[in-house]
Amino acid sequence: MPPRQTAADRPRVPVGGRRLLARLPVVLFRAGLGWVFGRRLLLLHHTGRVTGLHxxxxxEAVEYEPADGSWIVASGSGPGADWYRNLRAEPKTVIEVGTRHHAVTAHFLTPDDGAGIMARHARRRPRAARRLCAFTGLPADGTESGYREAGRAVPFVRLEAGPGSRRA
Structure with a gap:
């Protein structure tokens, strides 16, 4: 039996108007307007580990590697986020990027991998890196070592597309 989730493990869930605003990108993807977000945002489909519901x-894609067709995403809410826990239970899934669907397999990265990813992310997108740190409650002192330390605390997932997974 898995350990009980503590208050610190529970993700912060937006309520009220913030929830509606947070769900707006899902509505846009479902309406076929995912292209508006380019490669920056992706829609992750996952299956509830308890309910079995879709x-x-x-x-937000922290990194995209076109050579191997992989995306790296971060769980800003920590390892207690439902999507993260659902991927742990069933790592094979589908994502939408723009108007394309990709069959992917989730690979959970080590804290040392996360440190390097966060440092690269901070160099490329300093404001986004500061926002991620602020959202997670981690200190963002603006130094590479500070971002590396934050990256060790944030769970990162590599979503690797399988061969022939790209379809319109």
Whole structure:
């Protein structure tokens, strides 16, 4: 039996108007307007580990590697986020990027991998890196070592597309 989730493990869930605003990108993807977000945001389809119901969440791609067709996303809410826990239970899923669907397999990265990813992310997109740190409650002192330390605390997931997974 898995350990009980503590208050610190529970993700912060937006309520009221913030929830509606947070769910707007999902509605846009479902309406076929995912192209508006380019490669920056992706729609992750996942299956509820308890209910078995189909779920969707929009995530920011921290990195995209066109050579191997992989995206890296971060769980800003920590390892307690439902999408993260659902991927742990069933790592094979589908994502939408723009108007394309990709069959992917989730690979959970080590804290040391996360440190390097966060440092690269901070160099490329300093404001986005500061926002991620602020959202997670981690200190963002603006130094590479500070971002590396933050990256060790944030769970990162590589979503790797399988061969022939790209379809319109």
């Amino acid at each position: 779920r969707r969440v929009v995530l």
